[in-house]
Amino acid sequence: MANGEFDIVLWGATGAVGRRAAYHLAHRTSRSDIRCALGGRDAEKLKRVRDDLGPAGSHLEIVVGDSKDREFLASLAGRSRVICSTVGPFALYGSELVEACAKAGTHYCDLTGEPYWMRQMIDAHQAEAQRSGARIVHSCGHDSIPSDLGVLFLQKAAIERFGSPCRDVRIRITKFRGGFSGGTAASFVYxxxxxxxxxxxxKLMADPYALNPAGERDGPDGPDLMMPIRTSFDPELKVWTKPxxxxxxxxxxxxRSNALLRYLYGKDFRYKESDTSRPGIRGWFGAISYTLAARLFLIAMALPFTRAYLRKNVLPKSGEGPGAEVRERGTYEMIAIGAHANGQVIRATIVGRGDPGVESTxxxxxxAALCLAEDDIAVGGGFWTPASALGSLLRERVTAHAGLSFELME
Ligand SMILES: NC(=O)c1ccc[n+]([C@@H]2O[C@H](COP(=O)([O-])OP(=O)(O)OC[C@H]3O[C@@H](n4cnc5c(N)ncnc54)[C@H](OP(=O)(O)O)[C@@H]3O)[C@@H](O)[C@H]2O)c1
Incomplete structure (x- = not known):
């Protein structure tokens, strides 16, 4: 583990998510002795981000370099205990940093939602990270912390209540209000x-176990389909579901969390996430219309001409994201429903305040970065998930400081 001039470097502090992360990092650390830096490729932009933070940001150092510059990244990783990155699409700009952290023993977290890239990184650097002690944790934003920690929370409660985990867990998205940023659009376009x-x-996107360790890539779940034209009625919540x-x-x-937690949820664990519509015929119609519209959007994004048009005229650009009002008024709610083999059901709500795509993320x-820097984490080096590495330590943190709540329903 690198000793470090910096406890935490926020890499990509000038982007849409990065600027909000800089704000939160500044306010969370301004009265502590934790040493932090804002990093990116443009010194002037970084200084402006720091200046905009006022006195809360005065303790933040600035580091400048390019995400393709291996020499610079090796030196940065050597000087840092934790690097958290928003520089995406990660498949385009993230590989060299993960490699540098794995080599130097520097803990790392990011916001990727790109399973094919995560698979590449695990295969290329797992052995090195295990050797160096670097804990690498992908997907530390709205994708996938609420789902990952929500399922862990529900399964721990099920084990306490029934003596064993639920075989079947479904998450239903019951509220989602907010926007999305240019980086998310760029990752999708890429x-x-x-x-x-x-x-x-x-192939990897469709493989439900694509992120599991070698030799553990099978189980009862069917393929992960991208926006299938499908709706069903949820008798528990009495609403129509949509992808x-x-x-x-x-x-x-x-x-992957289940595998890394040594099958805490069981080897026959099944998992599914769906969005919800309203009850009744209007709900069914809303769900079907939504899936058709989503399918049309996917077709438009698959065709080069319409993709270029949407990219130029509709999707947000790099650095753009929802405005302050959308960020603050945004919210989301998920209901996790666990069905136990004994026939009983256990439910939990996961609620987040703030727009999911930028503010909450x-x-x-x-x-997650503070957790890696400050907490007594049980696991050693390697590629982990939020639940398998940070678990309840992170749940306490996001509950206390990031506007999330996890509660069992009666
Ligand atoms: N997991 C989730 O829930 C979630 C939610 C939101 C976003 N995301 C992901 O997070 C990432 C960031 O999103 P965003 O909207 O904040 O993106 P963005 O606004 O485009 O910001 C990207 C950042 O990367 C920096 N950058 C780009 N190329 C670089 C290079 N060669 N060297 C150094 N820095 C470089 C940019 O610097 P400049 O300012 O100098 O251009 C900027 O700071 C995306 O991959 C997105 O998919 C995930």
Missing amino acids: AMEEGPKNPTIG YFMAPMNAKTVR SRMLVE
């Missing part, structure tokens, strides 16, 4: 551009 060139991307955009990504992380990323 995946749509690369997909036809590299069939492995689609959820990030379900394939979150589900892979939850299943930036707070969660900062809490």
Whole structure:
């Protein structure tokens, strides 16, 4: 583990999520002796971000370099205990930093929702991270902390109540209000551009166990389909369900957590995430219309001409994200429903305050970095998930400081 001039470096502090993460990092650390820096490729932009933070940001150092510069990144990793990154699409700009952290023993967390890239990173650097002691934790934003920690919370409660975990857990998205940023759009565009060139991307996306360790890539769940035209009635919640955009990504992380937690949820664990519509015929119609519209959007994004048009005229650009009002008024709610083999059901709500795509995500990323820097983490070096590495330590942090709550329902 690198000793470090910096306890935490926020890499990519000038982007849409990065600027909000800088704000939270500054306020969370301004009265402590934790040494932090804002990092990126543009010194002037970084200084402006720090100046905008006022006195709360005065303790933050600035580091400047490029995410493709291996020499610089090796030196930065050598000087840092934890690096948290918003520099994405990660498949484009993230590999060299993960490599540097794995080599130097520097803990790392990020916001990637790109399973094909995560698979590449695990395969390339797991042995090195285990040797160096670097804890590498991907997906520390709205994708996938609420799902991953929510399932861990529910399963621990099930084990306490029933003596064993639930075999079947479903998460239903019951509220989602907010926007999304340019970096999220860029990651999606990148995946749509690369997909036809590299069939492995689609194969990994569909494989429900793509992120599991070698030799453990099978189980009872079927393929993770991207926005299938499908709706069903949820008798528990009495609403119609519709596909959820990030379900394939979150589900892979939850299943990897189960494997890394030595099958705490059981080897026959099944997991599914869906969005919800209203009850009744209007709910059914809303769910079907939504899935058709989503499918049309995916087709438009798959065709180069319409993709270029949407990118230029509709999708947010790098650095852009929802305005202050949307960020503050944003919110989300998920209900986790666990069905136990004994026929009983256990439910939990996971609620987040602040727009999921930027505000809540930036707070969660900062809490994950603080957790890696300050907490007594039980696992050693290697590639982990939020639940398997940080578990209840992170849950306490995001509950206290990032506006999340996890509660069992009666
Ligand atoms: N997990 C989640 O829930 C979640 C939520 C939101 C976003 N995300 C992901 O987070 C990432 C960031 O999103 P965003 O909207 O904040 O993106 P963004 O606004 O485009 O910001 C990207 C950042 O990366 C920096 N950067 C780009 N190329 C670089 C290079 N070669 N060297 C150094 N820095 C470089 C940019 O610097 P400049 O300012 O100098 O251009 C900027 O600071 C995306 O990958 C997105 O998919 C995930």
